[in-house]
Amino acid sequence: MIAALIHWLDERLHLEGLLAPFKHKTVPQHKMSYWYFFGGITLFLFMVQVLTGILLLLYYHPGANEAFESVQYIVTQVQFGWLIRSIHSWSANLMIFTAFAHMFSVLFLKAYRKPRELTWVTGVLLLFLVMGFGFSGYLLPWNTLAFFATTVGTQMAGQVPFIGHAMMIFLRGGPEVTGATLTRFFGFHVAVLPGIVTVLIGVHLFFVQRQGMSVPPKVEAEWKKDPSLVKEMKFFPNFALRELMAWYVGMGMLGGLAAMFPWNLGVKVDPFASAPAGIKPEWYFLFMYQALKLIPSKVLIFDGEVLGIVGCGIAATVWLLLPFFDTEKPSRRSHVITGLSVFALVFMIGMTIYGYLAN
Numbered sequence: 090m091i092a093a094l095i096h097w098l099d100e101r102l103h104l105e106g107l108l109a110p111f112k113h114k115t116v117p118q119h120k121m122s123y124w125y126f127f128g129g130i131t132l133f134l135f136m137v138q139v140l141t142g143i144l145l146l147l148y149y150h151p152g153a154n155e156a157f158e159s160v161q162y163i164v165t166q167v168q169f170g171w172l173i174r175s176i177h178s179w180s181a182n183l184m185i186f187t188a189f190a191h192m193f194s195v196l197f198l199k200a201y202r203k204p205r206e207l208t209w210v211t212g213v214l215l216l217f218l219v220m221g222f223g224f225s226g227y228l229l230p231w232n233t234l235a236f237f238a239t240t241v242g243t244q245m246a247g248q249v250p251f252i253g254h255a256m257m258i259f260l261r262g263g264p265e266v267t268g269a270t271l272t273r274f275f276g277f278h279v280a281v282l283p284g285i286v287t288v289l290i291g292v293h294l295f296f297v298q299r300q301g302m303s304v305p306p307k308v309e310a311e312w313k314k315d316p317s318l319v320k321e322m323k324f325f326p327n328f329a330l331r332e333l334m335a336w337y338v339g340m341g342m343l344g345g346l347a348a349m350f351p352w353n354l355g356v357k358v359d360p361f362a363s364a365p366a367g368i369k370p371e372w373y374f375l376f377m378y379q380a381l382k383l384i385p386s387k388v389l390i391f392d393g394e395v396l397g398i399v400g401c402g403i404a405a406t407v408w409l410l411l412p413f414f415d416t417e418k419p420s421r422r423s424h425v426i427t428g429l430s431v432f433a434l435v436f437m438i439g440m441t442i443y444g445y446l447a448n
Contacts, residue, residue: 110298116328118320119308124198125328126335127191128297132290133336134184137343138222141177142279149229151275153268156231157357164354175347181223183343185373188216196430199415199423200303206412208296211289213409218286220373225278227371231271232355237364239274240266242374245381248398267360369444376440377401379447 099105116125148167150159163170192212195201201209228239243266247257262269304312312319322328370378381401384393407414415426 112323112325114298114301114324115321116302116324117304117308118322119304121198121305121308124191124194125302126332127187127194129332130335130339131184131187131191133339134180134187134343135219135286135290137180137340138177138184139283141173141180144173145177146279151229151272153231153271156229156271157354160230160354164351171351172347175350175352176343178352179346179350180343181226182372183339183346185219185223188219189373192216193430193434196411197427198303198305200305201412202303202415203412205296205300205303208293208300209412210409211293211296215286215289215293217405218282218289222278222282222286223371223373225274225282228271228274229278230354231358233358233362233365234355234368236266236358236360237368238370239270240364241368241378242370243270245378245394245398248392248395249402250395250399253398265360372441372445375444376437379440379444380436 095104116122145163148159148163148170150156160174164174165171167173195209195212224239224242228235243257243260246260247253249256258264260270260273261267262273369375381394381397384397386393388396411426415423
């Protein structure tokens with residue numbers, strides 16, 4: 090029955106021709122091959138986000154007088170609503186974590202070098218957009234922590250020289266965080282960002298498909314010395330089945346976290362109340378927030394926060410264009426970039442931990 094259906098579809102859609110590239114594609118096998126799975130796990134978590142987000146949309150109302158109550162209704166009245174919301178929230182955080190892990194694995198394995206520069210660029214842009222997903226979605230429950238964290242975050246955007254004020258007004262929909270901000274963030278979260286991310290994912294996967302999986306420089310050097318060491322596996326079905334098992338493990342971890350640690354709804358926001366003590370952004374922005382807090386209010390004649398924001402912008406731009414600064418062959422510049430990358434990773438982890446421990 091299934092074979093007959095596949096044959097019927099193949100006659101009309103020529104599925105065999107579509108699947109042919111996947112049947113011939115191979116994936117390198119070496120001691121660091123497990124890093125290849127993080128990109129696929131990130132894609133899986135994005136699909137979980139889309140599915141659970143659609144289910145939440147059936148009950149969510151994006152209004153200042155209705156948003157909190159609608160989420161409260163989802164977690165208390167809708168059957169398994171609390172679980173769907175927890176899965177959505179946990180998968181958002183795990184997706185950002187796996188995206189960071191994937192980025193740093195590509196970085197340290199030097200997988201961004203020629204001819205994969207554009208693969209890196211689209212991947213970094215996707216990471217920025219995924220963090221935008223987290224920032225826009227954080228406000229949607231309209232609770233106290235989200236409200237004041239969004240206020241702080243948009244204030245930081247307002248410090249960007251020349252365009253900061255206009256950017257803050259654009260994000261907030263006015264001079265203050267209000268119901269208009271909530272509606273605007275809802276539009277970003279469910280329409281603008283998903284559309285852009287879907288297109289970029291398609292472009293990113295196209296580049297990966299065309300260029301194949303990279304091999305770390307050390308492994309490549311070993312293979313050139315001794316071609317008998319070269320090992321590859323077919324993408325379909327060998328690697329695809331391993332990727333599927335990684336998704337299965339990810340789904341188990343996600344389900345366990347959502348069931349055992351349901352995402353807290355918090356308290357409905359009172360815009361006229363003072364901000365709670367120790368307000369902090371989500372963990373994926375905490376390293377920047379904490380670093381900016383350590384900068385003096387004045388550095389010579391410049392405002393310290395403005396210098397920090399400009400520094401973050403320059404660092405993000407350099408990170409985006411990193412493949413164009415590195416070379417294909419080992420060089421002093423390549424070693425410097427590797428050292429700076431290790432410093433960046435340690436700095437991000439250290440500032441995040443310090444941010445949670447600081448009062």
